[in-house]
Amino acid sequence: MPRQPASRPARERLLAAAAELFYEQGIAATGVDAVLARAGVSPSTLYAHFPGKDALVAAYLEDRHQAWVETWDEVLAELTDPVERLLSVFDAVALHRAREGNRRGCAFLAAATELPVGHPGQRWLEADSRLLADRLRELAVAAGIEDADEVAAGLLLLYDGALAREARNATIADLARGNPLDQARSLAASLLAVHAPERH
Known part of the structure; x- marks a missing residue:
């Protein structure tokens, strides 16, 4: 480049x-x-x-986290349906990928395998984890889901699994089965169909 x-x-x-x-x-x-x-x-x-490379790594992750937050906020701002707002995490990732590219999967998952405990960049890995867990729970509560903690945890598991799957070198057979994020979103929608209160 x-x-x-x-x-x-x-x-x-x-x-x-x-x-x-x-x-x-x-x-x-x-x-x-x-x-x-x-x-x-x-x-x-x-x-x-x-001060050195570690500080540069931390600044890189901070910038990436901020871009992700802004993208998710942008997607949420367009949605009013409570279930669609819960599914927005998958839509936000898709938009983020379209803008930033997706050559190696999730930058935070990749960094988590490389950064030692105590590295200043760990702060932003933790911020990403907190954002996901807290926001999904808040959206589940706002959707009127009684077991909000359980549902939020399930959505987070689907999200993390999709990103981990995406990070692997896709084979032709993998590609034939479809996009992991699309599959995770579909499974999440099925989960929410069971747990979300009926809308009239």
Whole structure:
């Protein structure tokens, strides 16, 4: 890929380069030199903005988390039906994929396999997990579902399973069975048909 345009501020170029490389190649496999070359900046410029690679990784995950929150908020803003709002997590992922690309599956799942305990990026992995669990529960309560905790946990399991399945290298047989997110959404809709109160 080409270097980041020099007209962009150095911090933006560093984060954009890091986002591309960390997502495409993995965090551990990407050295600081590769980020510097992609961003077109010197080591001193990097360290003027970030104390080191760990801080750059954390900033990358923070940006990715914020983009995901904004996308999900955008999808929710268009929906009024309580069940559709619960299913919105799958629609938001689809929209996020369309905008950001999906070359390696979920960036947070990938990062979770690489970051050690105590890494500053763990804060954003935890924020992603909290957002999913808390929002799905809130939406389940708003939908009038009595066993909101159980249903939210079931939706989260379907969501996580779909992303994990998606992250695998798909074979022709996998592709023939369909998109894991579409399948998870369909299963989630079936779950909600049983648990959601009847609408008149």
